[in-house]
Amino acid sequence: MAGETTAHLILFITAVILASSVSTVAFVTVQKMAIGFENRGNDLINYLSTDFEIINDPTTIPYDNGYVFYIKNTGEREFPFTNDTVTVLIDGVVVNDIYTTPFSLKPGDVGILKVNTTLSSGDHRLTVVLYNGVSKSFDFEV
Amino acid sequence: MAIFGVFLHVVVTDLKELGRFYRYIPEKSKFEIVNVYAKGLTSNTYELSVIVKNTGSKTLKCDEFSILVDGEIVNCTPNVTKLYPLKSAEFYCGEIYGDVNSTHRLLVVSEDGVKVFYQFEVR
Secondary structure (H helix, E strand, O other): OHHHHHHHHHHHHHHHHHHHHHHHHHHHHHHHHHHHHHHHHHHHHHHHHOOEEEOOOOOOOOEOOOEEEEEEEOOOOOEEOOOOOOEEEEOOEEOOOEEEEOOEEOOOOEEEEEEOOOOOOOEEEEEEEOOOOOEEEEEEEO | OHHHHHHHHHHHHHHHHHHHHHHOOOOOOOEEEEEEEEEEOOOOEEEEEEEEEEOOOOOEEHHHOEEEEOOEEEOOEEOOOEEOOOOEEEEEEEEEEOOOOOEEEEEEEOOOOOEEEEEEEOO
């Protein structure tokens, strides 16, 4: 009788330990999934609410120690506007010698991007990529 | 069950937030340059005023317009802060270099990046 009770008790304790282990693993997994989903969602919201336009006149690009392009924040949130956060390509080639001002652009603000490179006369394409991957291209002539 | 409830709540909240963005396709601004006054001040300068009419149904913020003359940004002062549908605003751009009878390219850009070009002659 006593042996049977002990066996039941052992079985019960084992079942409780197993159930709690399984629920702990499930909780951790679900929590990780929820955090990952939330992070991805925030990234997507950030991407969707960031927007800008290159507002130059494509036939008349000013030159002042580099070609001057005007970048207007047409999105809903401020974005950083520095040499480290902006990637510039002209005709598909990255140009590292750039100057940007101001440091960040609020919605509606216009920033100056100077690209110090030599361009042959004719048609060219400027591509500007922001820190979060939002990019715009602009065809112009020199 | 409680764990899955929390997970479902997070998922539903995020989906609602994303859905808000997908539903919200902002209406683009629509406007016209109805007149440009470019009057010579000296032999090589002129004063510029641009009249813009809102032809869309969205109210536009005048201080977020950008104006370029011959490719360069010029600072212009609007006479109103908001440009309501079917209303016009005057942007006074002050003194700009340019000879009398010379022609120039004007570009007006609204807050959401809509561009309108115009060509004018200094009188």
